[in-house]
Amino acid sequence: MAGRKSAAAGGGRTGPLAARRRSAEPDGILPCSRCQVAARCLPGSVPEGQIVQVESMVTQQRVLRAGAVLFRAGEEFSSLFAVRSGCLKSTVIDVDGREHILNFHLPGEVLGFASIYQRRHAGNAIALTTSTVCYLSFSEVLRLSQQFPELILGLLRIASRSALYTGRLTGDHNAVVRVAAFLKSLSGRLRAQGRQSSEFSLVMSREDIANHLRLAPETVSRVLTQLRQQGVISARGKAVRLLDEERLQGLAGPMLPYG
Amino acid sequence: MAGRKSAAAGGGRTGPLAARRRSAEPDGILPCSRCQVAARCLPGSVPEGQIVQVESMVTQQRVLRAGAVLFRAGEEFSSLFAVRSGCLKSTVIDVDGREHILNFHLPGEVLGFASIYQRRHAGNAIALTTSTVCYLSFSEVLRLSQQFPELILGLLRIASRSALYTGRLTGDHNAVVRVAAFLKSLSGRLRAQGRQSSEFSLVMSREDIANHLRLAPETVSRVLTQLRQQGVISARGKAVRLLDEERLQGLAGPMLPYG
DNA sequence: CGCAAAGTTGAGATAGGTCAACTATTGTGG
DNA sequence: CCACAATAGTTGACCTATCTCAACTTTGCG
Numbered sequence: 206m207a208g209r210k211s212a213a214a215g216g217g218r219t220g221p222l223a224a225r226r227r228s229a230e231p232d233g234i235l236p237c238s239r240c241q242v243a244a245r246c247l248p249g250s251v252p253e254g255q256i257v258q259v260e261s262m263v264t265q266q267r268v269l270r271a272g273a274v275l276f277r278a279g280e281e282f283s284s285l286f287a288v289r290s291g292c293l294k295s296t297v298i299d300v301d302g303r304e305h306i307l308n309f310h311l312p313g314e315v316l317g318f319a320s321i322y323q324r325r326h327a328g329n330a331i332a333l334t335t336s337t338v339c340y341l342s343f344s345e346v347l348r349l350s351q352q353f354p355e356l357i358l359g360l361l362r363i364a365s366r367s368a369l370y371t372g373r374l375t376g377d378h379n380a381v382v383r384v385a386a387f388l389k390s391l392s393g394r395l396r397a398q399g400r401q402s403s404e405f406s407l408v409m410s411r412e413d414i415a416n417h418l419r420l421a422p423e424t425v426s427r428v429l430t431q432l433r434q435q436g437v438i439s440a441r442g443k444a445v446r447l448l449d450e451e452r453l454q455g456l457a458g459p460m461l462p463y464g
Numbered sequence: 465m466a467g468r469k470s471a472a473a474g475g476g477r478t479g480p481l482a483a484r485r486r487s488a489e490p491d492g493i494l495p496c497s498r499c500q501v502a503a504r505c506l507p508g509s510v511p512e513g514q515i516v517q518v519e520s521m522v523t524q525q526r527v528l529r530a531g532a533v534l535f536r537a538g539e540e541f542s543s544l545f546a547v548r549s550g551c552l553k554s555t556v557i558d559v560d561g562r563e564h565i566l567n568f569h570l571p572g573e574v575l576g577f578a579s580i581y582q583r584r585h586a587g588n589a590i591a592l593t594t595s596t597v598c599y600l601s602f603s604e605v606l607r608l609s610q611q612f613p614e615l616i617l618g619l620l621r622i623a624s625r626s627a628l629y630t631g632r633l634t635g636d637h638n639a640v641v642r643v644a645a646f647l648k649s650l651s652g653r654l655r656a657q658g659r660q661s662s663e664f665s666l667v668m669s670r671e672d673i674a675n676h677l678r679l680a681p682e683t684v685s686r687v688l689t690q691l692r693q694q695g696v697i698s699a700r701g702k703a704v705r706l707l708d709e710e711r712l713q714g715l716a717g718p719m720l721p722y723g
Numbered sequence: 724c725g726c727a728a729a730g731t732t733g734a735g736a737t738a739g740g741t742c743a744a745c746t747a748t749t750g751t752g753g
Numbered sequence: 754c755c756a757c758a759a760t761a762g763t764t765g766a767c768c769t770a771t772c773t774c775a776a777c778t779t780t781g782c783g
Binding site for chain 1: 732
Protein backbone atom coordinates (compact mmCIF):
# COMPACT_ATOMS: atom_id res chain seq x y z
CA MET A 206 0.00 0.00 0.00
CA ALA A 207 2.98 2.26 0.19
CA GLY A 208 2.79 4.97 -2.39
CA ARG A 209 3.99 4.90 -5.90
CA LYS A 210 4.89 8.07 -7.71
CA SER A 211 1.56 8.47 -9.45
CA ALA A 212 2.00 12.23 -9.48
CA ALA A 213 2.01 13.06 -13.17
CA ALA A 214 -0.96 15.04 -14.34
CA GLY A 215 -1.25 15.74 -18.02
CA GLY A 216 0.42 18.80 -19.42
CA GLY A 217 -1.11 22.23 -19.31
CA ARG A 218 -2.22 23.06 -22.79
CA THR A 219 -4.81 25.76 -22.76
CA GLY A 220 -7.26 25.04 -25.48
CA PRO A 221 -9.03 27.72 -27.43
CA LEU A 222 -11.71 29.19 -25.28
CA ALA A 223 -15.18 30.24 -26.01
CA ALA A 224 -16.23 33.80 -25.61
CA ARG A 225 -16.64 35.12 -22.10
CA ARG A 226 -19.93 36.77 -21.64
CA ARG A 227 -21.61 38.61 -18.86
CA SER A 228 -24.82 37.48 -17.32
CA ALA A 229 -27.03 40.39 -18.23
CA GLU A 230 -27.09 39.89 -21.90
CA PRO A 231 -29.65 40.49 -24.59
CA ASP A 232 -31.95 37.69 -25.51
CA GLY A 233 -30.35 36.97 -28.80
CA ILE A 234 -27.09 35.68 -27.44
CA LEU A 235 -27.60 32.17 -26.32
CA PRO A 236 -24.33 30.46 -25.68
CA CYS A 237 -24.60 30.59 -21.95
CA SER A 238 -28.29 30.40 -21.43
CA ARG A 239 -28.28 27.31 -23.55
CA CYS A 240 -26.14 25.68 -20.95
CA GLN A 241 -29.23 24.74 -19.05
CA VAL A 242 -27.12 24.25 -16.03
CA ALA A 243 -30.08 24.37 -13.73
CA ALA A 244 -32.00 21.75 -15.61
CA ARG A 245 -29.09 19.45 -16.33
CA CYS A 246 -26.92 19.70 -13.26
CA LEU A 247 -29.27 20.74 -10.52
CA PRO A 248 -32.44 18.91 -11.34
CA GLY A 249 -35.37 19.93 -9.23
CA SER A 250 -33.43 22.68 -7.54
CA VAL A 251 -35.00 25.55 -9.35
CA PRO A 252 -38.66 26.24 -10.04
CA GLU A 253 -39.52 25.71 -13.69
CA GLY A 254 -40.32 29.26 -14.60
CA GLN A 255 -37.14 30.66 -13.16
CA ILE A 256 -34.52 28.49 -14.68
CA VAL A 257 -33.53 31.21 -17.06
CA GLN A 258 -32.63 33.57 -14.26
CA VAL A 259 -30.41 31.02 -12.71
CA GLU A 260 -28.40 30.79 -15.88
CA SER A 261 -26.88 34.11 -14.89
CA MET A 262 -24.44 32.22 -12.72
CA VAL A 263 -22.78 30.97 -15.88
CA THR A 264 -20.11 33.52 -16.68
CA GLN A 265 -18.43 31.66 -19.47
CA GLN A 266 -18.13 28.44 -21.28
CA ARG A 267 -14.94 26.87 -22.38
CA VAL A 268 -13.69 24.04 -24.51
CA LEU A 269 -10.75 22.04 -23.20
CA ARG A 270 -8.78 19.55 -25.18
CA ALA A 271 -7.46 16.35 -23.70
CA GLY A 272 -4.83 17.11 -21.11
CA ALA A 273 -5.79 20.76 -20.72
CA VAL A 274 -5.89 22.11 -17.18
CA LEU A 275 -9.10 23.66 -15.95
CA PHE A 276 -7.59 24.77 -12.68
CA ARG A 277 -4.52 24.10 -10.64
CA ALA A 278 -3.87 23.63 -6.96
CA GLY A 279 -3.33 26.93 -5.23
CA GLU A 280 -5.19 29.08 -7.70
CA GLU A 281 -7.89 31.29 -6.36
CA PHE A 282 -11.26 29.63 -6.24
CA SER A 283 -14.02 31.66 -7.76
CA SER A 284 -16.10 29.27 -9.79
CA LEU A 285 -17.64 25.87 -9.70
CA PHE A 286 -17.73 24.08 -13.03
CA ALA A 287 -20.47 22.19 -14.76
CA VAL A 288 -19.45 19.63 -17.34
CA ARG A 289 -21.41 19.88 -20.57
CA SER A 290 -19.53 17.31 -22.59
CA GLY A 291 -16.42 15.18 -22.31
CA CYS A 292 -14.84 14.08 -19.07
CA LEU A 293 -12.54 15.59 -16.48
CA LYS A 294 -10.70 14.35 -13.45
CA SER A 295 -10.35 16.36 -10.28
CA THR A 296 -7.65 15.75 -7.75
CA VAL A 297 -6.37 16.79 -4.37
CA ILE A 298 -2.69 17.20 -3.74
CA ASP A 299 -0.78 15.39 -1.12
CA VAL A 300 2.17 17.28 0.23
CA ASP A 301 4.67 14.88 -1.24
CA GLY A 302 3.39 16.31 -4.47
CA ARG A 303 1.38 13.21 -5.15
CA GLU A 304 -2.12 13.68 -6.29
CA HIS A 305 -5.16 11.60 -5.64
CA ILE A 306 -7.99 11.57 -8.12
CA LEU A 307 -11.08 12.35 -6.11
CA ASN A 308 -13.42 11.79 -8.97
CA PHE A 309 -14.05 11.73 -12.67
CA HIS A 310 -16.70 14.11 -13.88
CA LEU A 311 -19.13 13.26 -16.62
CA PRO A 312 -21.54 15.57 -18.41
CA GLY A 313 -24.18 16.98 -16.12
CA GLU A 314 -21.93 16.87 -13.09
CA VAL A 315 -20.53 19.76 -11.11
CA LEU A 316 -16.99 19.94 -9.81
CA GLY A 317 -15.07 22.26 -7.58
CA PHE A 318 -16.73 21.66 -4.24
CA ALA A 319 -13.57 20.47 -2.60
CA SER A 320 -12.11 23.93 -3.13
CA ILE A 321 -14.75 25.85 -1.24
CA TYR A 322 -13.25 25.22 2.13
CA GLN A 323 -9.93 26.88 1.60
CA ARG A 324 -11.17 29.40 -0.92
CA ARG A 325 -8.56 28.23 -3.34
CA HIS A 326 -8.17 25.11 -5.34
CA ALA A 327 -6.99 22.14 -3.35
CA GLY A 328 -6.01 20.19 -6.43
CA ASN A 329 -6.06 20.12 -10.18
CA ALA A 330 -8.81 19.53 -12.69
CA ILE A 331 -7.80 18.19 -16.04
CA ALA A 332 -9.73 17.27 -19.14
CA LEU A 333 -9.37 13.64 -20.13
CA THR A 334 -10.87 14.19 -23.52
CA THR A 335 -12.16 17.17 -25.41
CA SER A 336 -14.64 18.69 -22.97
CA THR A 337 -16.89 21.67 -22.56
CA VAL A 338 -17.41 23.25 -19.18
CA CYS A 339 -19.52 26.09 -17.87
CA TYR A 340 -18.04 28.41 -15.28
CA LEU A 341 -20.45 28.93 -12.41
CA SER A 342 -19.47 32.10 -10.62
CA PHE A 343 -19.44 31.11 -6.98
CA SER A 344 -20.40 34.53 -5.69
CA GLU A 345 -23.29 34.54 -8.12
CA VAL A 346 -24.25 31.08 -6.99
CA LEU A 347 -24.38 32.35 -3.44
CA ARG A 348 -26.37 35.40 -4.46
CA LEU A 349 -28.87 33.29 -6.38
CA SER A 350 -29.21 30.98 -3.44
CA GLN A 351 -30.81 33.88 -1.65
CA GLN A 352 -33.52 34.03 -4.23
CA PHE A 353 -34.00 30.36 -4.83
CA PRO A 354 -34.02 28.44 -1.59
CA GLU A 355 -34.02 25.15 -3.37
CA LEU A 356 -30.78 25.94 -5.01
CA ILE A 357 -29.07 25.75 -1.65
CA LEU A 358 -30.47 22.33 -1.12
CA GLY A 359 -29.31 21.30 -4.57
CA LEU A 360 -25.78 22.43 -3.84
CA LEU A 361 -25.67 20.79 -0.46
CA ARG A 362 -26.97 17.60 -1.96
CA ILE A 363 -24.21 17.53 -4.51
CA ALA A 364 -21.61 18.18 -1.85
CA SER A 365 -23.19 15.54 0.34
CA ARG A 366 -23.26 13.01 -2.42
CA SER A 367 -19.64 13.40 -3.23
CA ALA A 368 -18.65 13.00 0.40
CA LEU A 369 -20.72 9.88 0.57
CA TYR A 370 -19.26 8.52 -2.63
CA THR A 371 -15.71 9.10 -1.52
CA GLY A 372 -16.38 7.57 1.84
CA ARG A 373 -17.81 4.45 0.35
CA LEU A 374 -15.62 3.86 -2.64
CA THR A 375 -12.40 3.90 -0.74
CA GLY A 376 -13.94 1.48 1.66
CA ASP A 377 -12.79 -1.77 3.04
CA HIS A 378 -12.84 -3.53 -0.29
CA ASN A 379 -10.52 -5.68 -2.29
CA ALA A 380 -9.38 -4.89 -5.79
CA VAL A 381 -12.14 -6.82 -7.56
CA VAL A 382 -14.88 -5.10 -5.61
CA ARG A 383 -13.42 -1.69 -6.22
CA VAL A 384 -13.06 -2.13 -9.93
CA ALA A 385 -16.50 -3.68 -10.25
CA ALA A 386 -18.03 -0.86 -8.22
CA PHE A 387 -16.23 1.66 -10.35
CA LEU A 388 -17.59 0.19 -13.56
CA LYS A 389 -21.06 0.07 -12.07
CA SER A 390 -20.78 3.65 -10.97
CA LEU A 391 -19.75 4.84 -14.40
CA SER A 392 -22.50 2.87 -16.03
CA GLY A 393 -25.14 4.26 -13.71
CA ARG A 394 -23.99 7.81 -14.21
CA LEU A 395 -24.09 7.40 -17.96
CA ARG A 396 -27.58 6.02 -17.72
CA ALA A 397 -28.59 8.97 -15.58
CA GLN A 398 -27.61 11.16 -18.51
CA GLY A 399 -29.67 9.10 -20.87
CA ARG A 400 -26.67 7.51 -22.52
CA GLN A 401 -25.70 4.03 -23.49
CA SER A 402 -24.80 2.46 -20.18
CA SER A 403 -23.85 -1.13 -20.87
CA GLU A 404 -21.25 -0.33 -23.46
CA PHE A 405 -18.96 2.64 -23.12
CA SER A 406 -15.46 3.93 -23.42
CA LEU A 407 -13.13 4.20 -20.48
CA VAL A 408 -11.81 7.63 -21.29
CA MET A 409 -9.46 7.58 -18.34
CA SER A 410 -6.19 5.67 -18.44
CA ARG A 411 -5.56 2.57 -16.39
CA GLU A 412 -3.20 4.62 -14.32
CA ASP A 413 -5.90 7.15 -13.54
CA ILE A 414 -8.32 4.42 -12.62
CA ALA A 415 -5.68 2.88 -10.43
CA ASN A 416 -4.92 6.16 -8.72
CA HIS A 417 -8.59 6.80 -8.08
CA LEU A 418 -9.16 3.34 -6.68
CA ARG A 419 -5.92 3.28 -4.74
CA LEU A 420 -4.53 0.33 -6.60
CA ALA A 421 -1.51 -0.29 -8.77
CA PRO A 422 -2.16 0.01 -12.50
CA GLU A 423 -1.08 -3.59 -12.91
CA THR A 424 -3.72 -4.67 -10.45
CA VAL A 425 -6.40 -2.86 -12.42
CA SER A 426 -5.24 -4.62 -15.54
CA ARG A 427 -5.31 -7.97 -13.85
CA VAL A 428 -8.78 -7.46 -12.45
CA LEU A 429 -10.14 -6.39 -15.81
CA THR A 430 -8.59 -9.46 -17.37
CA GLN A 431 -10.10 -11.60 -14.68
CA LEU A 432 -13.56 -10.09 -15.17
CA ARG A 433 -13.21 -10.64 -18.88
CA GLN A 434 -12.23 -14.27 -18.42
CA GLN A 435 -15.23 -14.78 -16.18
CA GLY A 436 -17.45 -13.38 -18.87
CA VAL A 437 -18.65 -10.50 -16.70
CA ILE A 438 -17.41 -7.85 -19.08
CA SER A 439 -15.70 -7.62 -22.38
CA ALA A 440 -12.87 -5.15 -22.56
CA ARG A 441 -10.51 -4.41 -25.38
CA GLY A 442 -8.46 -1.33 -24.77
CA LYS A 443 -10.71 1.49 -23.70
CA ALA A 444 -13.90 -0.11 -24.96
CA VAL A 445 -15.86 -1.85 -22.26
CA ARG A 446 -19.09 -3.74 -22.40
CA LEU A 447 -20.94 -5.03 -19.39
CA LEU A 448 -22.05 -8.55 -20.25
CA ASP A 449 -23.45 -9.73 -16.98
CA GLU A 450 -24.61 -6.77 -14.95
CA GLU A 451 -26.21 -9.05 -12.44
CA ARG A 452 -22.93 -10.63 -11.57
CA LEU A 453 -21.08 -7.35 -11.71
CA GLN A 454 -23.57 -6.04 -9.21
CA GLY A 455 -22.86 -9.00 -7.01
CA LEU A 456 -19.15 -8.36 -7.13
CA ALA A 457 -19.52 -4.66 -6.56
CA GLY A 458 -21.77 -4.76 -3.59
CA PRO A 459 -24.77 -2.48 -3.47
CA MET A 460 -25.28 0.44 -5.72
CA LEU A 461 -23.66 3.58 -4.49
CA PRO A 462 -25.16 6.97 -4.71
CA TYR A 463 -23.54 8.61 -7.65
CA GLY A 464 -24.37 5.76 -9.76
CA MET B 465 -6.98 -5.65 2.43
CA ALA B 466 -9.89 -7.99 2.24
CA GLY B 467 -12.60 -7.02 4.63
CA ARG B 468 -12.94 -8.08 8.14
CA LYS B 469 -16.27 -8.15 9.83
CA SER B 470 -15.75 -4.83 11.57
CA ALA B 471 -19.46 -4.38 11.63
CA ALA B 472 -20.06 -3.96 15.31
CA ALA B 473 -20.94 -0.45 16.15
CA GLY B 474 -21.18 -0.37 19.87
CA GLY B 475 -24.73 -1.32 20.60
CA GLY B 476 -27.06 1.22 22.03
CA ARG B 477 -26.46 0.33 25.59
CA THR B 478 -28.42 2.37 27.97
CA GLY B 479 -26.51 1.79 31.13
CA PRO B 480 -27.86 2.62 34.56
CA LEU B 481 -25.45 5.43 35.31
CA ALA B 482 -28.15 8.02 34.93
CA ALA B 483 -27.64 9.35 38.39
CA ARG B 484 -25.95 12.68 37.95
CA ARG B 485 -28.12 14.98 35.97
CA ARG B 486 -28.04 18.58 36.73
CA SER B 487 -31.60 19.74 36.44
CA ALA B 488 -34.48 17.37 36.15
CA GLU B 489 -34.69 17.07 32.39
CA PRO B 490 -36.41 14.00 31.07
CA ASP B 491 -34.55 12.10 28.37
CA GLY B 492 -31.63 14.40 28.64
CA ILE B 493 -33.41 17.03 26.66
CA LEU B 494 -32.31 20.45 27.71
CA PRO B 495 -33.57 23.90 26.93
CA CYS B 496 -31.70 25.20 23.98
CA SER B 497 -30.96 28.74 24.85
CA ARG B 498 -27.40 29.88 24.64
CA CYS B 499 -26.11 27.03 22.51
CA GLN B 500 -24.20 29.61 20.61
CA VAL B 501 -24.14 27.34 17.66
CA ALA B 502 -23.45 30.17 15.29
CA ALA B 503 -20.48 31.41 17.20
CA ARG B 504 -19.01 28.04 18.03
CA CYS B 505 -19.72 25.94 15.00
CA LEU B 506 -20.06 28.39 12.17
CA PRO B 507 -17.49 31.01 13.00
CA GLY B 508 -17.67 34.02 10.79
CA SER B 509 -20.78 32.84 9.05
CA VAL B 510 -23.19 35.11 10.76
CA PRO B 511 -22.94 38.84 11.41
CA GLU B 512 -22.29 39.63 15.04
CA GLY B 513 -25.53 41.32 15.83
CA GLN B 514 -27.68 38.61 14.40
CA ILE B 515 -26.29 35.57 16.02
CA VAL B 516 -29.23 35.39 18.32
CA GLN B 517 -31.68 35.05 15.48
CA VAL B 518 -29.75 32.19 14.06
CA GLU B 519 -30.16 30.32 17.27
CA SER B 520 -33.70 29.64 16.16
CA MET B 521 -32.44 26.78 14.08
CA VAL B 522 -31.71 24.92 17.29
CA THR B 523 -34.85 23.02 18.07
CA GLN B 524 -33.55 21.03 20.96
CA GLN B 525 -30.53 19.96 22.82
CA ARG B 526 -29.89 16.50 24.06
CA VAL B 527 -27.50 14.63 26.27
CA LEU B 528 -26.32 11.24 25.07
CA ARG B 529 -24.48 8.76 27.16
CA ALA B 530 -21.69 6.61 25.81
CA GLY B 531 -23.09 4.18 23.27
CA ALA B 532 -26.35 6.04 22.77
CA VAL B 533 -27.55 6.37 19.21
CA LEU B 534 -28.19 9.84 17.86
CA PHE B 535 -29.59 8.57 14.58
CA ARG B 536 -29.70 5.36 12.63
CA ALA B 537 -29.34 4.51 8.97
CA GLY B 538 -32.64 4.79 7.16
CA GLU B 539 -34.27 7.23 9.54
CA GLU B 540 -35.68 10.37 8.12
CA PHE B 541 -33.19 13.18 7.94
CA SER B 542 -34.47 16.41 9.34
CA SER B 543 -31.65 17.87 11.38
CA LEU B 544 -27.98 18.46 11.34
CA PHE B 545 -26.30 18.18 14.71
CA ALA B 546 -23.79 20.39 16.43
CA VAL B 547 -21.62 18.82 19.09
CA ARG B 548 -21.40 20.87 22.25
CA SER B 549 -19.45 18.46 24.37
CA GLY B 550 -18.19 14.93 24.21
CA CYS B 551 -17.47 13.00 21.05
CA LEU B 552 -19.51 11.10 18.48
CA LYS B 553 -18.74 8.90 15.53
CA SER B 554 -20.71 8.99 12.30
CA THR B 555 -20.79 6.14 9.86
CA VAL B 556 -22.06 5.09 6.47
CA ILE B 557 -23.37 1.62 5.90
CA ASP B 558 -22.05 -0.73 3.35
CA VAL B 559 -24.59 -3.16 1.99
CA ASP B 560 -22.96 -6.16 3.56
CA GLY B 561 -24.10 -4.47 6.71
CA ARG B 562 -20.60 -3.29 7.45
CA GLU B 563 -20.18 0.22 8.53
CA HIS B 564 -17.37 2.61 7.91
CA ILE B 565 -16.66 5.41 10.32
CA LEU B 566 -16.57 8.55 8.23
CA ASN B 567 -15.48 10.73 11.06
CA PHE B 568 -15.33 11.44 14.74
CA HIS B 569 -16.95 14.64 15.81
CA LEU B 570 -15.56 16.84 18.52
CA PRO B 571 -17.19 19.82 20.21
CA GLY B 572 -17.82 22.67 17.84
CA GLU B 573 -18.24 20.38 14.86
CA VAL B 574 -21.37 19.72 12.86
CA LEU B 575 -22.43 16.31 11.63
CA GLY B 576 -25.14 14.98 9.38
CA PHE B 577 -24.04 16.34 6.02
CA ALA B 578 -23.68 12.91 4.48
CA SER B 579 -27.41 12.41 4.97
CA ILE B 580 -28.54 15.41 2.95
CA TYR B 581 -28.23 13.70 -0.37
CA GLN B 582 -30.71 10.94 0.20
CA ARG B 583 -32.90 12.86 2.61
CA ARG B 584 -32.50 10.12 5.09
CA HIS B 585 -29.63 8.99 7.20
CA ALA B 586 -27.03 7.01 5.32
CA GLY B 587 -25.45 5.68 8.47
CA ASN B 588 -25.45 5.82 12.24
CA ALA B 589 -24.22 8.39 14.69
CA ILE B 590 -23.25 7.16 18.10
CA ALA B 591 -21.91 8.90 21.17
CA LEU B 592 -18.52 7.63 22.27
CA THR B 593 -18.72 9.33 25.59
CA THR B 594 -21.29 11.42 27.37
CA SER B 595 -22.06 14.12 24.85
CA THR B 596 -24.34 17.05 24.31
CA VAL B 597 -25.68 17.84 20.87
CA CYS B 598 -27.86 20.58 19.46
CA TYR B 599 -30.43 19.68 16.84
CA LEU B 600 -30.26 22.06 13.92
CA SER B 601 -33.54 21.88 12.06
CA PHE B 602 -32.51 21.50 8.46
CA SER B 603 -35.53 23.28 7.07
CA GLU B 604 -34.83 26.12 9.44
CA VAL B 605 -31.22 26.13 8.37
CA LEU B 606 -32.34 26.49 4.78
CA ARG B 607 -34.76 29.22 5.71
CA LEU B 608 -32.15 31.15 7.63
CA SER B 609 -29.77 30.81 4.74
CA GLN B 610 -32.11 33.04 2.84
CA GLN B 611 -31.61 35.76 5.38
CA PHE B 612 -27.95 35.28 6.05
CA PRO B 613 -25.99 34.71 2.86
CA GLU B 614 -22.86 33.92 4.74
CA LEU B 615 -24.52 31.03 6.43
CA ILE B 616 -24.71 29.25 3.10
CA LEU B 617 -21.04 29.69 2.62
CA GLY B 618 -20.42 28.40 6.12
CA LEU B 619 -22.40 25.27 5.43
CA LEU B 620 -20.79 24.63 2.09
CA ARG B 621 -17.39 25.10 3.63
CA ILE B 622 -18.10 22.48 6.26
CA ALA B 623 -19.35 20.08 3.63
CA SER B 624 -16.34 20.83 1.47
CA ARG B 625 -13.94 20.33 4.31
CA SER B 626 -15.28 16.96 5.18
CA ALA B 627 -15.10 15.79 1.57
CA LEU B 628 -11.53 16.96 1.42
CA TYR B 629 -10.67 15.30 4.69
CA THR B 630 -12.13 11.99 3.66
CA GLY B 631 -10.42 12.15 0.32
CA ARG B 632 -7.07 12.75 1.83
CA LEU B 633 -7.14 10.60 4.89
CA THR B 634 -8.01 7.44 3.04
CA GLY B 635 -5.23 8.23 0.65
CA ASP B 636 -2.32 6.26 -0.62
CA HIS B 637 -0.71 5.94 2.76
CA ASN B 638 0.72 3.19 4.85
CA ALA B 639 -0.40 2.40 8.34
CA VAL B 640 2.14 4.62 10.10
CA VAL B 641 1.24 7.66 8.03
CA ARG B 642 -2.45 7.14 8.60
CA VAL B 643 -2.16 6.79 12.33
CA ALA B 644 0.21 9.72 12.61
CA ALA B 645 -2.08 11.87 10.47
CA PHE B 646 -5.00 10.85 12.58
CA LEU B 647 -3.29 11.87 15.81
CA LYS B 648 -2.24 15.15 14.24
CA SER B 649 -5.75 15.79 13.07
CA LEU B 650 -7.20 15.18 16.50
CA SER B 651 -4.62 17.38 18.10
CA GLY B 652 -5.25 20.22 15.68
CA ARG B 653 -8.97 20.04 16.13
CA LEU B 654 -8.63 20.14 19.88
CA ARG B 655 -6.38 23.15 19.59
CA ALA B 656 -8.94 24.83 17.36
CA GLN B 657 -11.34 24.54 20.27
CA GLY B 658 -8.83 26.06 22.63
CA ARG B 659 -8.11 22.82 24.39
CA GLN B 660 -5.04 20.98 25.44
CA SER B 661 -3.69 19.62 22.19
CA SER B 662 -0.49 17.78 22.99
CA GLU B 663 -1.99 15.55 25.60
CA PHE B 664 -5.43 14.12 25.26
CA SER B 665 -7.60 11.11 25.63
CA LEU B 666 -8.43 8.83 22.75
CA VAL B 667 -12.09 8.49 23.51
CA MET B 668 -12.63 6.12 20.64
CA SER B 669 -11.64 2.48 20.83
CA ARG B 670 -8.77 1.00 18.88
CA GLU B 671 -11.33 -0.82 16.83
CA ASP B 672 -13.06 2.42 15.91
CA ILE B 673 -9.78 4.02 14.98
CA ALA B 674 -8.93 0.99 12.89
CA ASN B 675 -12.26 1.06 11.13
CA HIS B 676 -11.93 4.75 10.39
CA LEU B 677 -8.41 4.37 9.03
CA ARG B 678 -9.17 1.17 7.20
CA LEU B 679 -6.72 -0.88 9.16
CA ALA B 680 -6.93 -3.89 11.42
CA PRO B 681 -7.12 -3.08 15.13
CA GLU B 682 -3.96 -5.07 15.63
CA THR B 683 -2.18 -2.86 13.16
CA VAL B 684 -3.26 0.26 15.01
CA SER B 685 -1.91 -1.24 18.20
CA ARG B 686 1.37 -2.09 16.56
CA VAL B 687 1.79 1.35 15.07
CA LEU B 688 1.06 3.04 18.38
CA THR B 689 3.60 0.79 20.03
CA GLN B 690 6.11 1.61 17.35
CA LEU B 691 5.54 5.35 17.72
CA ARG B 692 5.92 4.98 21.46
CA GLN B 693 9.18 3.07 21.10
CA GLN B 694 10.50 5.77 18.80
CA GLY B 695 9.68 8.36 21.40
CA VAL B 696 7.26 10.20 19.16
CA ILE B 697 4.34 9.77 21.49
CA SER B 698 3.62 8.27 24.84
CA ALA B 699 0.49 6.21 25.03
CA ARG B 700 -0.88 4.23 27.88
CA GLY B 701 -4.37 3.04 27.25
CA LYS B 702 -6.50 5.91 26.11
CA ALA B 703 -4.14 8.58 27.29
CA VAL B 704 -1.90 9.94 24.58
CA ARG B 705 0.78 12.55 24.69
CA LEU B 706 2.55 13.92 21.66
CA LEU B 707 6.22 14.08 22.59
CA ASP B 708 7.77 15.03 19.31
CA GLU B 709 5.27 16.88 17.18
CA GLU B 710 7.93 17.73 14.69
CA ARG B 711 8.59 14.13 13.94
CA LEU B 712 4.94 13.22 14.05
CA GLN B 713 4.37 15.90 11.46
CA GLY B 714 7.09 14.39 9.34
CA LEU B 715 5.49 10.97 9.53
CA ALA B 716 2.02 12.28 8.87
CA GLY B 717 2.75 14.41 5.87
CA PRO B 718 1.30 17.87 5.64
CA MET B 719 -1.39 19.19 7.83
CA LEU B 720 -4.81 18.38 6.57
CA PRO B 721 -7.73 20.65 6.66
CA TYR B 722 -9.78 19.61 9.60
CA GLY B 723 -6.66 19.33 11.50
C1' DC C 724 6.75 2.87 -40.67
C1' DG C 725 8.65 3.28 -36.38
C1' DC C 726 9.05 5.19 -31.94
C1' DA C 727 6.86 6.39 -27.56
C1' DA C 728 3.36 5.71 -24.46
C1' DA C 729 0.00 2.67 -22.54
C1' DG C 730 -1.33 -1.72 -21.22
C1' DT C 731 -0.62 -6.68 -20.05
C1' DT C 732 1.45 -10.51 -17.92
C1' DG C 733 4.71 -12.99 -14.92
C1' DA C 734 7.62 -13.73 -10.75
C1' DG C 735 9.05 -12.45 -6.48
C1' DA C 736 8.79 -9.24 -2.27
C1' DT C 737 6.13 -7.25 1.54
C1' DA C 738 2.76 -4.57 4.24
C1' DG C 739 -0.77 -5.54 6.58
C1' DG C 740 -4.48 -8.96 7.65
C1' DT C 741 -5.85 -13.14 10.25
C1' DC C 742 -5.74 -16.23 13.97
C1' DA C 743 -4.57 -17.01 18.47
C1' DA C 744 -2.65 -16.57 23.04
C1' DC C 745 -1.92 -13.48 26.52
C1' DT C 746 -2.43 -9.08 29.49
C1' DA C 747 -4.69 -5.10 31.13
C1' DT C 748 -8.88 -2.52 31.96
C1' DT C 749 -13.37 -1.96 33.24
C1' DG C 750 -17.48 -3.19 35.13
C1' DT C 751 -20.35 -6.25 38.29
C1' DG C 752 -22.30 -8.80 41.87
C1' DG C 753 -21.55 -10.86 46.29
C1' DC D 754 -14.48 -3.41 48.62
C1' DC D 755 -12.75 -7.35 46.42
C1' DA D 756 -12.75 -11.16 43.20
C1' DC D 757 -14.10 -12.33 39.01
C1' DA D 758 -16.10 -11.93 34.42
C1' DA D 759 -16.27 -9.48 30.35
C1' DT D 760 -14.25 -6.42 27.32
C1' DA D 761 -10.43 -4.02 25.18
C1' DG D 762 -5.78 -3.95 23.91
C1' DT D 763 -1.18 -6.04 22.91
C1' DT D 764 1.96 -9.13 20.92
C1' DG D 765 3.55 -12.99 18.06
C1' DA D 766 3.54 -16.20 14.02
C1' DC D 767 2.02 -16.95 9.79
C1' DC D 768 -0.54 -15.99 5.34
C1' DT D 769 -2.22 -13.58 1.39
C1' DA D 770 -3.57 -9.73 -1.51
C1' DT D 771 -1.43 -6.45 -3.63
C1' DC D 772 2.74 -3.93 -4.89
C1' DT D 773 7.13 -3.80 -7.30
C1' DC D 774 10.13 -4.80 -10.87
C1' DA D 775 10.68 -6.28 -15.36
C1' DA D 776 9.88 -8.15 -19.87
C1' DC D 777 6.85 -8.08 -23.42
C1' DT D 778 2.72 -6.56 -26.47
C1' DT D 779 -0.40 -3.33 -28.21
C1' DT D 780 -1.94 1.17 -29.39
C1' DG D 781 -1.49 5.75 -30.86
C1' DC D 782 0.85 9.32 -33.29
C1' DG D 783 4.33 11.99 -36.10
